[in-house]
Amino acid sequence: MSAPVATARRPWLLWVPLIGFVLLATIFVIGLRKPDDPAISSKMIGETVPAFALPAAARDVQGLSSSDLADGTPHLVNIFASWCVPCAAEAPQLEMLAKNGVPIVGIAIRDRPDDVAGFLTRYGNPYRRIGSDTTSKVQIALGSSGVPETFVVDGKGVIRLQKIGPILPQDMADVQAALAAAR
Amino acid sequence: MIAEAGLAALWLGAALCALQLVLVVLTLMASKQVRSDVVEGSSEKKRGSEQLGPTGLVGEALELSRAIRPVAVAQGVLTLAAFALLILLFVRVDLSVLLVAQNDHSEKPFLYRFAASWGNHEGSMLMWVAILSIAGAAVALLERRLNERTLIATLGGQSAIGLGFYAFLLFASNPFARLTPPAAEGQGLNPLLQDPGLAFHPPTLYLGYVGLSVAFSFAIGALVTRDVGPAFARAMRPWVLAAWIFLTIGITAGSYWAYYELGWGGWWFWDPVENASLMPWLAATALLHSVTVLATRDGLRAWTVMLGVVAFSMSMVGTFLVRSGILTSVHAFAVDPRRGSFLLALLALYIGGALALFALRIGTVREGSRFDALSREGSLVLNNLLLSVILGIVLVGTLYPLILEGATGEKLSVGPPYFNSAAGPLALILGAAMVAGPLMRWRREDVRPLLKKLAPAAALVIVMLVAVKMAAPTIGILPLLGLGLSAGICLGSIEPLIGRNLRRTPLFTWGMVVAHFGIGIALAGMACDSAFTAERLVAASVGQTVDVGPWRVKLASVTPGFGPNWTSMEGTLEASRSGATTILRPQARYYWAPPTETSESAILTAWNGQLYTVLGAQAGEGRWQLRLWWKPFVTFIWGGGVLVAFGGTLALIGRLRRERRSAKNREAFA
Numbered sequence: 001m002s003a004p005v006a007t008a009r010r011p012w013l014l015w016v017p018l019i020g021f022v023l024l025a026t027i028f029v030i031g032l033r034k035p036d037d038p039a040i041s042s043k044m045i046g047e048t049v050p051a052f053a054l055p056a057a058a059r060d061v062q063g064l065s066s067s068d069l070a071d072g073t074p075h076l077v078n079i080f081a082s083w084c085v086p087c088a089a090e091a092p093q094l095e096m097l098a099k100n101g102v103p104i105v106g107i108a109i110r111d112r113p114d115d116v117a118g119f120l121t122r123y124g125n126p127y128r129r130i131g132s133d134t135t136s137k138v139q140i141a142l143g144s145s146g147v148p149e150t151f152v153v154d155g156k157g158v159i160r161l162q163k164i165g166p167i168l169p170q171d172m173a174d175v176q177a178a179l180a181a182a183r
Numbered sequence: 184m185i186a187e188a189g190l191a192a193l194w195l196g197a198a199l200c201a202l203q204l205v206l207v208v209l210t211l212m213a214s215k216q217v218r219s220d221v222v223e224g225s226s227e228k229k230r231g232s233e234q235l236g237p238t239g240l241v242g243e244a245l246e247l248s249r250a251i252r253p254v255a256v257a258q259g260v261l262t263l264a265a266f267a268l269l270i271l272l273f274v275r276v277d278l279s280v281l282l283v284a285q286n287d288h289s290e291k292p293f294l295y296r297f298a299a300s301w302g303n304h305e306g307s308m309l310m311w312v313a314i315l316s317i318a319g320a321a322v323a324l325l326e327r328r329l330n331e332r333t334l335i336a337t338l339g340g341q342s343a344i345g346l347g348f349y350a351f352l353l354f355a356s357n358p359f360a361r362l363t364p365p366a367a368e369g370q371g372l373n374p375l376l377q378d379p380g381l382a383f384h385p386p387t388l389y390l391g392y393v394g395l396s397v398a399f400s401f402a403i404g405a406l407v408t409r410d411v412g413p414a415f416a417r418a419m420r421p422w423v424l425a426a427w428i429f430l431t432i433g434i435t436a437g438s439y440w441a442y443y444e445l446g447w448g449g450w451w452f453w454d455p456v457e458n459a460s461l462m463p464w465l466a467a468t469a470l471l472h473s474v475t476v477l478a479t480r481d482g483l484r485a486w487t488v489m490l491g492v493v494a495f496s497m498s499m500v501g502t503f504l505v506r507s508g509i510l511t512s513v514h515a516f517a518v519d520p521r522r523g524s525f526l527l528a529l530l531a532l533y534i535g536g537a538l539a540l541f542a543l544r545i546g547t548v549r550e551g552s553r554f555d556a557l558s559r560e561g562s563l564v565l566n567n568l569l570l571s572v573i574l575g576i577v578l579v580g581t582l583y584p585l586i587l588e589g590a591t592g593e594k595l596s597v598g599p600p601y602f603n604s605a606a607g608p609l610a611l612i613l614g615a616a617m618v619a620g621p622l623m624r625w626r627r628e629d630v631r632p633l634l635k636k637l638a639p640a641a642a643l644v645i646v647m648l649v650a651v652k653m654a655a656p657t658i659g660i661l662p663l664l665g666l667g668l669s670a671g672i673c674l675g676s677i678e679p680l681i682g683r684n685l686r687r688t689p690l691f692t693w694g695m696v697v698a699h700f701g702i703g704i705a706l707a708g709m710a711c712d713s714a715f716t717a718e719r720l721v722a723a724s725v726g727q728t729v730d731v732g733p734w735r736v737k738l739a740s741v742t743p744g745f746g747p748n749w750t751s752m753e754g755t756l757e758a759s760r761s762g763a764t765t766i767l768r769p770q771a772r773y774y775w776a777p778p779t780e781t782s783e784s785a786i787l788t789a790w791n792g793q794l795y796t797v798l799g800a801q802a803g804e805g806r807w808q809l810r811l812w813w814k815p816f817v818t819f820i821w822g823g824g825v826l827v828a829f830g831g832t833l834a835l836i837g838r839l840r841r842e843r844r845s846a847k848n849r850e851a852f853a
Binding site: 011014015017018021022024025027028029030031032041 | 489492493496500503507509510523524527530531534535538539541542545546582585586588589594
C-alpha cells in the first residue's frame, strides 16, 4: 500500500512526475511562442458561403441571399449594425471602396428597419443589398463572432478573407489585394 | 525618495536572501563533514561535544547556522518594508512613479488607492515575494520542533525560491521605476476592481498560495537530509494547515466577489484564474490528509513529500498562467507576455529541480508503515487519489485550449459542462469517502461495524433522494445526488462526536467535524443553486411587475445618481413575498477613468436564499433590461466555505496547543 514499496521494484516510476512536468513545460513554451490572439477567425475561409436568404433590412433596400454572391464577381460582405459604434468608423472606407466599383453587400445584425435607415442616412449607404439577420443565425453560419466584420467572397461564392473589426484606412491595401486576388 | 527607499529595501532583501542560501549550503556541507568524522570512530569527540545533542551540529557548522535565522527574519522585514513603501506611494498617488501613474487615480477613494497597489502585475509580484520571505521569516522564528539540519535545509529551499523571484522583480518587473516627467493624472484602475472585495480577496489568496512555499521547502529540506517521518510531518502540518485556511478563505471570498460583482449570478466560472487557485487548494487538501497519516501512523512518506512539492508547484504554475497572459481570462487585467519566459525559466528550475531531487532521493527514504486497505489510512489514500484525479482533470481542462492551439492551431474554450461532468461525480464519491473515513479505525477496520456506523447517514441519503425526486421530478442527476449526499455528509460528519465526552474531545477533532460539515453545507448550496434557480430576463417599463420564484418584483422607478468617480442609473425595485416588501437598488454604473460600464447588482438575502437583481441598459421607450434570479440556499455555498476555513482554524489551534502541552510535559520529565 505504501509508495516506496511500489517504487523500489519500479525505480522508473520515480521519474514519472518529472517527465509529466517536462511535458507541461513544453506546452508552456509552445504557448508562449504563440501569444494568445483573442480574435476568433472563421473556419469558413476557403469554403462556399452557406445557403441563406435574408429579408431586406430597411424599406428602400433589397434583401440578400447566398445566390446573390455567386454571380461571377467578387463581393465584400460587410457585417454591421446600427447600434455598433466602430461600424460608423469604417463607413468612409466602405464609401471609398463602393466609389471604386467594389460591390458591397451588408448583413445587419439584430437590428430594426428604422434604425438601419437612420444609420444609412447618417453615415452613407455603400451597400447594393442589405439582409436583416435578426437572430445572428447567418452571422454564426459564416463564422463571424462580432461586428463589424467583413468577408471577401469571390465570384463562385467562396470566402477568401475575413477582416475582424472595422476596415480602417491602413487596412485598405489588404482588402483591395484580397479583392484583386479573388478576381 | 520613497520609491528609492523601496527599491533599496528590495535589493537588500535580495542580497540577504542570497546570503541565506550560501550560509545554508556551507552549514550543510560542514555538518556533513562533522558527521562523517563522527562515523569514522571518534566517539569521544561526539561525547565531548556538548552542542551536538539538540541540534545535531557542531563547530563550524554550528557557528554558521546561528546566522541563518536572523538573516531570514531580516530579509522578511526588508521585503515587507518595500511592500509597505509601495502601498504608501499608491495611497499618496505619487505620479512620478510609473506604476502609480498607470494604475492609480487621485479621485479614487482611499481604500481603492490602497488596494490598487496589488491590482497590477508589479505590485502583485511584490506582494508575492513579500509573503514568500515573510513565510521564511516565520519558519525561522517559530519552528522549534524540526530537526535542526532539516530546518536549515528548509530555510535554504525557501531562499532558493526567493532568489529567483527577487530577480524577476528587480530585472523584469520593477515596481519602483520612476516616470519623468511625472504624469498629470493617473490612469485609474479597472472599475471592476473598485470593490471592497479587492482589498481583501487577493491578499488572503496570496497568503495561501505562497504560504504553501513552506510545505515545498519542508519537502526539499526533508529530501536533502533524508529525514521523513512523524516528527517531520508534525512540524509541517500547522504550516500546511495555515496556508490551506487562507487559501480556503481566499477562494470563498473570490467566489462571492465574482458572484455579486460580475452580475451574471454565477458563483464559479471554471475560468483559468479560478482554476489556478483551485488546483493548489486541491493539492493542499490532499497534503493535509496525507500528512496526518505520516504524523499518526508513519505511512505515505514518499507520497506526502511529493504532495508538498506538487502543492506549491501548482501555485507557481498558477502564477505563471495568470501573469504570462498565456491564457485569456476575465482576470486578464495585468498580463505581460514578455515576462512569461522569465517565469517559465523559474518554473523549470524549481519544479524540475524539486522533482529531480525527489526522484534521486526518495528511494533512499525508508519505507513507512503498512496498513490494510479498509482502514482510516486506506480512506485517506482514497481521498488523496480522488483529489489528485480531480486536480488532473482541472489541469487538463485548463490547459487543453493551449495544447490544442499548439498542436493544430484550432481555438476553443473548455467550459463548465466538461468540468462539471468530469469532476462532479468524483467529487461526490469523495464526499461519500469523507463520511466513511473518520468513522474507521487506524490500521484495520472490519466491514460490519463500519456499515453499522454508516447506516444512519446512508438511510438519510436515500430518504433525501426519494423526497427530492418526488418534489422535483425534473431535477438533473448531479444536483439530485449532490442534495442527497449533502444531507448524508452533514449527519455523518458529526457522527465522530457521538458517544464522546464533548468537553474532552480534542479541538482538532472538532475542527475536522466542522470542516467536513461545512463541505456538506456547501454541497447543499451548490446543488440547490443549480437545481432550483429561477431566472427572469425582461425589458420592463417603470411600474411593471415581474414574478421570479416566490417573489413579485415591481420596477418602481429609475433615477440618475453619482458617486466619487462614477455616474449611474439606479433602479428602485419593490420585492415582495407573502406581504412584506423590501426595496432593492441595482445600479448601472459608468466610470470615467478609464471609461467603463459596470452593473452593481442588488441582492436581497433571505434565510432560504438570495434574490439577485441587475439593472441593464435602457431598451428603448422607457423600458429597462432587468435580470432577476431567485437562488434558493445559494448562501450555503459560501457559508460552507467559511465553516471549512473555521474548522481548519480550530484544527490549527488544537494542534498547536497539543504541541505546546507535550513540549511542556517533555520539559517536566527532563
